Amino acid sequence: MRDHNFHAEMNARHLWHPFAHPGEMRDVPPKVIASASGVRITDDAGHETIDAVGGLWCVNLGYSCDPIKEAIAAQLASLPYYSAFKGTTNGPAIELSVELARILGEDGMARAFLTSGGSDSVDTALKLARQYHKLRGEAGRTKFIALRKGYHGTHFGGGSVNGNTAFRAPYEPLLPGVFHVPSPYGYRNPFDEEDPERLARLCLRALEEEIAFQDPSTVAAFIMESVQGAGGVIVPHESYMPGVREICDRHGVLLISDEVITGFGRAGAVSGARLWGVQPDMMTCAKAITSGYFPMGAVMASERVAEAFEGKGGAMVPTGYTYSGHPVGCAAALACLAETERLALWDCARDLGPRLLAGLEGLRRHEAVGDVRGQGLMAAVEIVSDRDARTADPARAGRIFEAAYRAGAMVRWSGANLVCSPPLTIEAEDVDRVVAALDEGLSEAA
Ligand SMILES: Cc1ncc(COP(=O)(O)O)c(C=O)c1O
Structure with missing residues (x-):
């Protein structure tokens, strides 16, 4: 293996890192x-x-999960790749969709759209939300509302709903029609409110006011992390997400629960939404779906969302990725989810x-x-x-x-x-x- 100094020098010369200053690599080597x-x-x-x-x-x-490593090796030996674009698919992708619908069934999730990671999942969910309303004859519902301090990945859709100025500013102008409301962050909030329950009420009121201000008939979806992760592990009061669900229902707005961090256990429940007793309309998943052993993600949709696409007046989903339903990723996910459940x-x-x-x-x-x-x-x-x-x-x-x-x-x-x-x-x-x-x-x- 090459030594530490060689790595530091070559890294500084040739490798740019996410969320890092390329000019600082020599002074602060990773x-x-x-x-x-x-x-x-x-x-x-x-x-x-x-x-x-x-x-x-x-x-x-952890790093020593042999069932995932073996599943990846076996899948590489039998079918290292095949596309899931219209006309073809593969066994592991089908099996994974069945497993995801079973594991997340209690969350009301019924269909899977497979992706290559969290950012892909978020952008896909935002697109599906707009298409859902169009299919139902509400083409005016195009706007998105999100939380300040939220993190939803780095593509232009997710980057636009992100609630961190430092990540947004270099890439502006971002997607138009995106609005942010205060996060239920007890330590810092515009209401100077530390009581979690009262803060939740104030944040819910701000959300409902924003929807009313925008005109509900123009709002497609509200996206939130069930526990905000990258923003600094912001844990809402238990009344917050159920309140969001109620407001979204009242105004015909879809609720997207970004479960990229919280999905499959991290918050102490199968999903973060389940922790708060909420069934969202869509979930975005990635990360723990393969425990990081393979780049992989999924958007999950409820029966209600599925109905708009599959029923009378439905339409194709004109989005997706070369690696949507990648058989090796799906095999890794199947083994990972089986271990996650077993343990x-x-x-x-x-x-x-x-x-x-x-x-x-x-x-x-x-x-x-x-x-x-x-x-x-x-x-x-x-x-x-x-x-x-x-x-x-x-x-x-x-x-x-x-x-x-x-x-x-x-x-x-x-x-x-x-x-x-x-x-x-x-x-x-x-x-x-x-x-x-x-x-x-x-x-x-x-
Ligand atoms: C809540 C949330 N959504 C989306 C993403 C983006 O996922 P990825 O980095 O796999 O694109 C992340 C990444 O940390 C995340 O925490």
């Missing part, structure tokens, strides 16, 4: 992860840590989540910790330079991230947030080790 086993990763300098990020919120089964990973997240959160809560004794939030095995510590003023301190978060890495845990440094989303196969002792590494990082960067 960690080169060379191998992984269980919930641990090892970099090319031989340093081993617990992967408290789960790759990128996706490696729910009931949603229960693991539900049972261990409180331990992680309690550990992180203990870190509030450090002055730099402004807020701690979590749901299931997704959690964030928000770093501030001034507790009273709640001044976000991304630079200090970066220093803590580095120190925690040295102390044995890879967390995710995202702005002023340090995020934990470990494999759901993690053991209790390793959860404690992640907290201890963050503790050490906070002490070192004080």
Whole structure:
């Protein structure tokens, strides 16, 4: 294997990274992860840590899931590729659609449209929402409403519904007809409201007012993460998503639940929408569908949505990807979902989540910790330079991230947030080790 210095130099010369400044690669070289086993990763300098990020919120089964590896190898040997565009398909794609409809049946999901990842799923869902209304004779419903601080991937549709200015500004103008409403984010919100239930009510009112202001007959869909992930693990009050469902129903607006992070267990339930007792009209899935072992995603649609496409007056779906229904990805997903169910990973997240959160809560004794939030095995510590003023301190978060890495845990440094989303196969002792590494990082960067 090439050594660390060679990697750092070649990386700086030739490789551009998502969400990274290409000109800073020499000064801040990325960690080169060379191998992984269980919930641990090892970099090319031989340093081993617990992967408290789960790759990128996706490696729910850890790195040693042989059934997925074997399924991929077997599928490569028998049929490495075939298209699912009109006229052809393949066995694994069909089987996967059946499994997804079964696993997400309680969420009201009945049909699958397969994609190559989360951004593909989001853009497909937005397109399907517009087409749904057109097929039903409501062609004027074209607008989308989304949450501030939301993250829905990087294509132009998802990029447009994203609620983070820094990700939007370089690519503007984005899709017209997209509007954002306040997120139920207790630590920072325009209402200065910390009580989660009252905040939920205020946010719901803002959503309904926006729909009324736009004119409901022009609104196609509201898209939200059932627990906001990349925005900093923002956990809504339990009344929020049911309230959204009610408002959407009242105004004929489709509800798209973006389950790219929360789908298949991370939040402590099979889906985030299920956690809140809500059946959306569509779900976008990716990441844990293959535990990150293969790029793969799916849009799930309810019977009601399906009816518009399949019934009288239905039409073809003129969108999709070369790798929609990729047989190797589908085989990986089938094995992954079988393991996820066998191990009931949603229960693991539900049972261990409180331990992680309690550990992180203990870190509030450090002055730099402004807020701690979590749901299931997704959690964030928000770093501030001034507790009273709640001044976000991304630079200090970066220093803590580095120190925690040295102390044995890879967390995710995202702005002023340090995020934990470990494999759901993690053991209790390793959860404690992640907290201890963050503790050490906070002490070192004080
Ligand atoms: C909620 C959500 N939606 C969509 C995406 C985009 O997924 P991908 O990066 O696979 O395109 C992400 C990625 O993190 C996400 O968190």
